[in-house]
Amino acid sequence: MGFDMGVVPSNPDGWGPPDVPAIPQSLGGGASIPFAPFSRSDKLGRIADWTRNPAGPAAFAAASRDSVFDFTSADDSLVAGAEDSSFRLVDAKPPPRQPRFGPRWRFNQRPQLPQRQDEEVESRRRLAEKERARRERHFQSNRSHHHPGFRGNQSSSSAKPSVDIQPDWTMREQIPFANFTKLSFSVADQPEDLLVCGAVEFYDRTYDRVNPKAARRLERFKSRNFFKVTTTDDPVIRRLAEEDKATVFATDAILAALMCTPRSIQSWDIVVQRVGNKLFFDKRDGSQLDLLTVNETAQEQLPENKEDINSAHSLAVEATYINQNFSQQVLHRDGEKVTFDEPNPFASEGEEAASVGYRYRRWKLDDEISLVARCEVHAVIADPSGGRQFLALNALNEFDPKITGVDWRQKLETQRGAVLATELKNNANKLARWTAQALLSGADMMKLGYVSRVHPRDHYNHSILTVMGYKPRDFAAQINLNTANMWGIVKSIVDICMKFEEGKYVFVKDPAKPQVRIYEVPSDAFENDYVEEPLPEEEQVRPLADVDATAQEMDAAAEAEANGTSAANGGQGDKSAEVTAA
Numbered sequence: 001m002g003f004d005m006g007v008v009p010s011n012p013d014g015w016g017p018p019d020v021p022a023i024p025q026s027l028g029g030g031a032s033i034p035f036a037p038f039s040r041s042d043k044l045g046r047i048a049d050w051t052r053n054p055a056g057p058a059a060f061a062a063a064s065r066d067s068v069f070d071f072t073s074a075d076d077s078l079v080a081g082a083e084d085s086s087f088r089l090v091d092a093k094p095p096p097r098q099p100r101f102g103p104r105w106r107f108n109q110r111p112q113l114p115q116r117q118d119e120e121v122e123s124r125r126r127l128a129e130k131e132r133a134r135r136e137r138h139f140q141s142n143r144s145h146h147h148p149g150f151r152g153n154q155s156s157s158s159a160k161p162s163v164d165i166q167p168d169w170t171m172r173e174q175i176p177f178a179n180f181t182k183l184s185f186s187v188a189d190q191p192e193d194l195l196v197c198g199a200v201e202f203y204d205r206t207y208d209r210v211n212p213k214a215a216r217r218l219e220r221f222k223s224r225n226f227f228k229v230t231t232t233d234d235p236v237i238r239r240l241a242e243e244d245k246a247t248v249f250a251t252d253a254i255l256a257a258l259m260c261t262p263r264s265i266q267s268w269d270i271v272v273q274r275v276g277n278k279l280f281f282d283k284r285d286g287s288q289l290d291l292l293t294v295n296e297t298a299q300e301q302l303p304e305n306k307e308d309i310n311s312a313h314s315l316a317v318e319a320t321y322i323n324q325n326f327s328q329q330v331l332h333r334d335g336e337k338v339t340f341d342e343p344n345p346f347a348s349e350g351e352e353a354a355s356v357g358y359r360y361r362r363w364k365l366d367d368e369i370s371l372v373a374r375c376e377v378h379a380v381i382a383d384p385s386g387g388r389q390f391l392a393l394n395a396l397n398e399f400d401p402k403i404t405g406v407d408w409r410q411k412l413e414t415q416r417g418a419v420l421a422t423e424l425k426n427n428a429n430k431l432a433r434w435t436a437q438a439l440l441s442g443a444d445m446m447k448l449g450y451v452s453r454v455h456p457r458d459h460y461n462h463s464i465l466t467v468m469g470y471k472p473r474d475f476a477a478q479i480n481l482n483t484a485n486m487w488g489i490v491k492s493i494v495d496i497c498m499k500f501e502e503g504k505y506v507f508v509k510d511p512a513k514p515q516v517r518i519y520e521v522p523s524d525a526f527e528n529d530y531v532e533e534p535l536p537e538e539e540q541v542r543p544l545a546d547v548d549a550t551a552q553e554m555d556a557a558a559e560a561e562a563n564g565t566s567a568a569n570g571g572q573g574d575k576s577a578e579v580t581a582a
Contacts, residue, residue, distance in 0.1 A: 216463065439476065
């Protein structure tokens, strides 16, 4: 059977086909095909489809570029029905070349299995989470160090305000700590001493040579009375207010709490009374300001159970007693005293008062506002020139080296700086308040005593390990306490209160957030509050021998009780056996 070549047109006048080539019948029966213009962005259809059945359906012709033009024949044999899914771009970029040097090149050539790739992705994710957690801990640590008012890892959901917020109170202001840190105000003149009351004793220099190997037992002073009188109950301040000596009246403890507000964590409150054109800053009876905080700015959270000797409340009571007794023990008790203009305004006749001098000092804030504060000094010392210098005496206490992380008996002799740095981290607010009080009282020297428990589980007996001295201004610069910022906080609060109407208000440190709220309260608020008295002195002071004897008695009683319980259980077992036999 011969092969039919068909009709091949020829062009005798030149190269190429003639002007109108003849189209074979198999391609459309002689119909002319119009020119289809296109751009580079258009998709090209198929020139010829040798796999398509001409008799088949033409449903997929709409997906082709050529379907835009109507040049199909009756049997739709010239439609290029290409689907978009069959179109593929050709990637002309060369594949990345692996380095052909180094010991790891041949291992990189191995193809990774999908399971291996998933494990690597999961491993990278875990490493990224660990790195993120480490950076978060580092950020919280740095922020708590530079901003002790921030505590990142402690839950504040259980924290309660220092005073119960009543429904009828009206909130007047809400001030975040960030606003306090930006304030600055410099007092124009040096303070003026209006009156000095009380009597102080001389400091015993032998305590400067105390060390952990030659520690001194902390004594208890039952006969000496300590007074924590608020502003409006002070007869001297009342007299100065009647004489119109100032516009604002407060105590050094209240002013120090306000000045160090950004460093505080625990809740506290201060009562403000606007009487005429005068302001009185007071504290409530049994206020938190009467107790010293312990580990307030530390990362570790103390137990909340008040019965625990290491709870926040128990440690606050213990630290307050230690501070008071330390301030009296380091003095010469030979009867020599320095008496001031007037006697102690709070001690009754025949009552022995602690060695405290009260300096009523006045600062001029501006042309219209002046402030008078009662400031305390605890001792005097003779300087080489023959004059006298005032001292402020305070004591830091160690309760459990395992919690604080630094053992004072081992580190105080060789690494005093590390011990002080730890205390600055854990008790930033307390040390800042002591420094502010020393600056307000005009003390020439601060004496810090390091007092530790004789045994970590005995909170009745303590030892003085060492005493360090600092100048208040130098120590303030060391702990980053800016006096201009301190007075800026006080000046802003005074300006806010001066805009209020006459009445009673209360400042409350929010227990969960770094902010202070000001409430307007009724005039009779806090007058009938229940005051939780501290334990009697007889219950607080117990010799170490009695503590050990009591512990031995408790152990013996527990052992006897255990033996009695075992015997009782044995007797019950015998009776049960008898009943069963019967």
